[in-house]
Amino acid sequence: MDIRQTGKNALQKVLTHQKNIDIIESYINKSCSNLEDDEEYVKQYNSFIYQAIGDIIKKVPLKNILASIKNDELGWEHSCFKEYKTIMEEQDDFIENPFEVIEGCMECQKCKSKRVFYYQKQSRSCDEGFNTYASCCNCDAKWTIKG
Secondary structure (H helix, E strand, C coil): CCHHHHHHHHHHCCCCCHHHHHHHHHHHHHHHCCCCCHHHHHHHHHHHHHHHHHHHHCCCCHHHHHHHHHCCCCHHHCHHHHHHHHHHHHHHHHHHCCCCCCCCCCCCCCCCCCCEEEEEECCCCCCCCCEEEEEECCCCCEEEECC
């Protein structure tokens, strides 16, 4: 049994209309057809069939599943990974553009060092000022300045 027939058999477990099975399978096959390596093709094909079956089980409308296949929103581009993709993009952005640290803006109240990290946060209602949370790199003293 070839891989495409296996994919159709898997789709038959969750779909009843042969026409829908054939359409979804053919679009998945077309989406994977750009891969030259047979092993990569099989891996990606199986993954896309699995994602389509998961969407069908979750009652995602077939037209939405078909649209996601047509728009290449499968694999890591699938909507189920959107939250993780956002988190990874934020982490990558932070690694590429870390916070800029300026020394000397604040002085430690305990050891008078100028190496103090601080951030501001509005911790109460919007009509109150920001609180400043500071930490000394030299003596590890921590303090809050209410705004």
